[in-house]
Amino acid sequence: MASIQEIQGQIVDDFSFLPAWDERYAYLIELGQKNTLLPEEYRTEDNIVRGCQSLVWLHKECRQGEVFLQADSDSLIVKGLAALLLQVFSGQPAEAVIKADLTFFKEIGLDKHLSSQRANGLLAMVEEIKAFAAQCVGGAA
Amino acid sequence: MASIQEIQGQIVDDFSFLPAWDERYAYLIELGQKNTLLPEEYRTEDNIVRGCQSLVWLHKECRQGEVFLQADSDSLIVKGLAALLLQVFSGQPAEAVIKADLTFFKEIGLDKHLSSQRANGLLAMVEEIKAFAAQCVGGAA
Amino acid sequence: MAIDIDKIRADFPILSTLVNGKPLVYLDNAATTQKPRPVIEAITDYYSSYNSNIHRGTHHLSNLATEAHEAARKTIQRYINAEHAHEVIFTRGTTEAINLVAFSFGEAFVNPGDDVIVTTMDHHSNFVPWQMMCERRGANFRVVPFDENGDLRLDVYQNLLGEKTRIVAFNHVSNSLGTINPAKKVIQMAHDAGAAVLVDAAQSVQHIEHDVRALDADFYAFSGHKIYGPTGIGVLYGKEAWLDAIPPYQGGGEMIDQVSIERTTYNKPPFKFEAGTPNIVGPIGLAAAIDYLNGLDFADIMASEDSVLKYGRSRLLEIDGLTIYGNAQHRTSILAFNIDGVHHYDLGTLLDTHGVAVRTGHHCTQPIMTALQIDGTVRASLALYNTRDDIDALVAAIRKVLKMLGR
Amino acid sequence: MAIDIDKIRADFPILSTLVNGKPLVYLDNAATTQKPRPVIEAITDYYSSYNSNIHRGTHHLSNLATEAHEAARKTIQRYINAEHAHEVIFTRGTTEAINLVAFSFGEAFVNPGDDVIVTTMDHHSNFVPWQMMCERRGANFRVVPFDENGDLRLDVYQNLLGEKTRIVAFNHVSNSLGTINPAKKVIQMAHDAGAAVLVDAAQSVQHIEHDVRALDADFYAFSGHKIYGPTGIGVLYGKEAWLDAIPPYQGGGEMIDQVSIERTTYNKPPFKFEAGTPNIVGPIGLAAAIDYLNGLDFADIMASEDSVLKYGRSRLLEIDGLTIYGNAQHRTSILAFNIDGVHHYDLGTLLDTHGVAVRTGHHCTQPIMTALQIDGTVRASLALYNTRDDIDALVAAIRKVLKMLGR
Numbered sequence A, B: 001m002a003s004i005q006e007i008q009g010q011i012v013d014d015f016s017f018l019p020a021w022d023e024r025y026a027y028l029i030e031l032g033q034k035n036t037l038l039p040e041e042y043r044t045e046d047n048i049v050r051g052c053q054s055l056v057w058l059h060k061e062c063r064q065g066e067v068f069l070q071a072d073s074d075s076l077i078v079k080g081l082a083a084l085l086l087q088v089f090s091g092q093p094a095e096a097v098i099k100a101d102l103t104f105f106k107e108i109g110l111d112k113h114l115s116s117q118r119a120n121g122l123l124a125m126v127e128e129i130k131a132f133a134a135q136c137v138g139g140a141a
Numbered sequence C, D: 001m002a003i004d005i006d007k008i009r010a011d012f013p014i015l016s017t018l019v020n021g022k023p024l025v026y027l028d029n030a031a032t033t034q035k036p037r038p039v040i041e042a043i044t045d046y047y048s049s050y051n052s053n054i055h056r057g058t059h060h061l062s063n064l065a066t067e068a069h070e071a072a073r074k075t076i077q078r079y080i081n082a083e084h085a086h087e088v089i090f091t092r093g094t095t096e097a098i099n100l101v102a103f104s105f106g107e108a109f110v111n112p113g114d115d116v117i118v119t120t121m122d123h124h125s126n127f128v129p130w131q132m133m134c135e136r137r138g139a140n141f142r143v144v145p146f147d148e149n150g151d152l153r154l155d156v157y158q159n160l161l162g163e164k165t166r167i168v169a170f171n172h173v174s175n176s177l178g179t180i181n182p183a184k185k186v187i188q189m190a191h192d193a194g195a196a197v198l199v200d201a202a203q204s205v206q207h208i209e210h211d212v213r214a215l216d217a218d219f220y221a222f223s224g225h226k227i228y229g230p231t232g233i234g235v236l237y238g239k240e241a242w243l244d245a246i247p248p249y250q251g252g253g254e255m256i257d258q259v260s261i262e263r264t265t266y267n268k269p270p271f272k273f274e275a276g277t278p279n280i281v282g283p284i285g286l287a288a289a290i291d292y293l294n295g296l297d298f299a300d301i302m303a304s305e306d307s308v309l310k311y312g313r314s315r316l317l318e319i320d321g322l323t324i325y326g327n328a329q330h331r332t333s334i335l336a337f338n339i340d341g342v343h344h345y346d347l348g349t350l351l352d353t354h355g356v357a358v359r360t361g362h363h364c365t366q367p368i369m370t371a372l373q374i375d376g377t378v379r380a381s382l383a384l385y386n387t388r389d390d391i392d393a394l395v396a397a398i399r400k401v402l403k404m405l406g407r
């Protein structure tokens, strides 16, 4: 499996072909619709990550020290953001998740658009994933 | 006795001969030292008008509907201000005191220097004199 | 309509900004308004030529700053037609003004078993402080609902009012529905029941009538940043008798008379409620904003905003599947809506790519959202500089977004 | 001393103003400091190009404003060396920060019979809020005196500390005496007794060390306007654990998680303590001020201020009948004095006619004046842009005033 760093590089490449913002969002939404899906049983209160404005369900599993994620949201854009996080983090060693520096948001310019806001819950998702990874280290969780 | 309006005019005239600020203050201080004097017996708690920074004693009497004032302060400048108020108000009919519009402060430019401050208690003195005059109307107080 | 909007727009530097390469269409005025040049200049001028601490100073700069600050109080007094300048207290904003009253009125007049009334359509800032106060004082928190149009249920309100009612707090205009509440009537009913009233004027003072004496409001609160003024400054008006009757809120410099280890006595209003160095430049900038408004004709502003609002409503309703929230009898400045199957957050974010700034979410009125059984709305909100062109741009952008989303 | 004061002075537009036809000699910095051009420009830039409400917005301007606001929090975090950015809470000023802690800490941790300790040399803003809280919570208000030099009586302090002590509040630097309190020691002693500590850094953060972790302060408060930043903005630092443990102060937008009629839950720090629309531009201007300081060498600033202070002291003592108040072991930035037979108010007012701006009166420290058995003092207070020339101008003006008064 590719490393977190490699995957981030791949994402940056993909986005670099899309100069206009509406195209980037269209692509993000497409990613979200393809790559998020959460069985009804995981749409629990406990799995909710609260942004201000959208609901995100984030299901986390720890298998032999690796973090596995599934997610969904009622917002298409947030689905897309969740899909990116899944692409980067799901299946990675917990250690790597903890240490990961999420640079791609900045590189594709999404930080200006999204990351300083509390609206979309992106930061909350990242925090939650990292906290989960901390428990998962060495297969503990 | 000259009217409040006439006295204000006289004060403005007097000050108009003094263009420089330090001269105006020197004159004000001189006025204060000449025209304020308060017998020890009137330096009571009750007669204190509080500015932030200086103490003023203001003794008021009402005789047949006319207001009579004596004052002193620990600050030379405030003594001068009090002297001006005494000049304008003391011996005037209470009715006239109530209605009086204190224009001279503005005309001699003292408002910029003094009246917006709470430090010197000038506004408090004026308020107190007017309130006293209201009780004194028709010789009531 | 004598109002020349092109000329007005030229007074607001930010309105000629480009966003994502597109001209800015600013429709987020209920969140905060833009500032005309005289406001920005008043601030720069203050800091460049007479910045100083105020009230107790004896030097020239301090006199200039004190005078400007206190002149601002008078400008605001006149704008809201308060009887005395000392009834105008400066706060950080509406929220702080309401917290001040909730605390100080609560300490003096609210006891266990008493009632405090707010409405379901109030902003969190006029909801949570009363809830917190009721909890601290052991009082009952009563809430007046609104009907399906967004009008207050005055019949329920009448039933809630009683001899236990100490204070009623409500917004004159709802920031999420645009409802103009019948403020005079609401206040009269409270007074008949012997209760005091706080009017949250955050969304009304800039759009509709704002005469505290005509309303007979006991307390009246608004934010400078929503009326073309600076951030960090707000106003609490209180009737003199109330300001004398309630204890101070915060302690510190300015608000005291005498301080000693044994006993501290307090200054008179407004200073009693203005602890610490105030936001000195705030009132100066706010007064510049109000002077700017005073240079226009308020009736013209109202007429212009109303005409853009009506136009906006009809243009939005042309869009398939679009629902407008807030159909009260009297409305102002707010266009809140959703489109079937489109999340408000997605719509708002995508409108931004077309340079259109709207707000999305619950707009700090979760009880409204709960009542409407929705998560949030897209909200376009108007100010005096908005035009039909802005509405056209909004509608065109919505159509583009819907197309991109394949609808 | 590598610091180039002429260059620095050129950065502060107001310093080239004339007052009463004379060049301004600004020595009222403890009341408020002047602002360098980058601060004024940051404010103008905000209002002209990205003014917007923050945090919940989804549009471009809102993102820019949110980013600048939160970047400012980080700038301040670094300046005071806080562990987390969310330990930095924005308030209106020191006074509000202290009121916040007095209220929220009081509600959670202070009960009847408990002790709260302040000092006789504290500013009213770090005195009255605790007095008010003690009254509300039924706690004892304890006050540590200072000795004839203006040093805290640590022996008395030690005796006052005990298991009933919940919190100690003291100023790092006294605004009336210039005393630098041994903050580390005061804090250590409180911690040893199991009490929390609030440091009033209003007069220290701009002049001396300001590392909250080195001090081990639980709470730390200062005002933007005293550190070359805008009015209406201040900072409360609190250790994460304390911010989690104490309840919110004000209710409103921003500070909530979920609001319903039945139950409201609160957001995490810092937002839990930032109800309502904040003074958005305030932190941006304050960060510009701190960036300006960061562009200089703080050790150089301290050395320069110290040298001007020492020079001022010796020049003033040349004047017959002049008494300096405050002779503590460690001092900074304050020259407070009286001249025999001259009222401080008269001296201050007359110095102004020579363009010299000082402050007079009790400086919001009546307990100090009571202890010294005086009504007030004349206070010249320094900032980084003051020079020996300013001192010479002060001394020359004093001599002119004395002459005019016939002395």
Ligand SMILES: Cc1ncc(COP(=O)(O)O)c(C=O)c1O
Pocket (backbone or CB within 6 Å): C253, C276, C277, C278, D030, D031, D093, D094, D095, D096, D123, D125, D126, D171, D173, D174, D175, D200, D202, D203, D223, D364
């Ligand atoms: C030591 C001290 N504490 C607190 C304050 C209060 O600061 P502010 O008025 O900015 O709230 C001051 C300012 O005068 C001060 O000098």
Ligand SMILES: Cc1ncc(COP(=O)(O)O)c(C=O)c1O
Pocket (backbone or CB within 6 Å): C030, C031, C093, C094, C095, C096, C123, C125, C126, C171, C173, C174, C175, C200, C202, C203, C223, C364, D253, D276, D277, D278
């Ligand atoms: C109706 C209403 N009340 C109160 C507030 C709170 O105002 P501020 O955030 O300026 O304190 C707002 C602003 O959003 C509002 O719309």
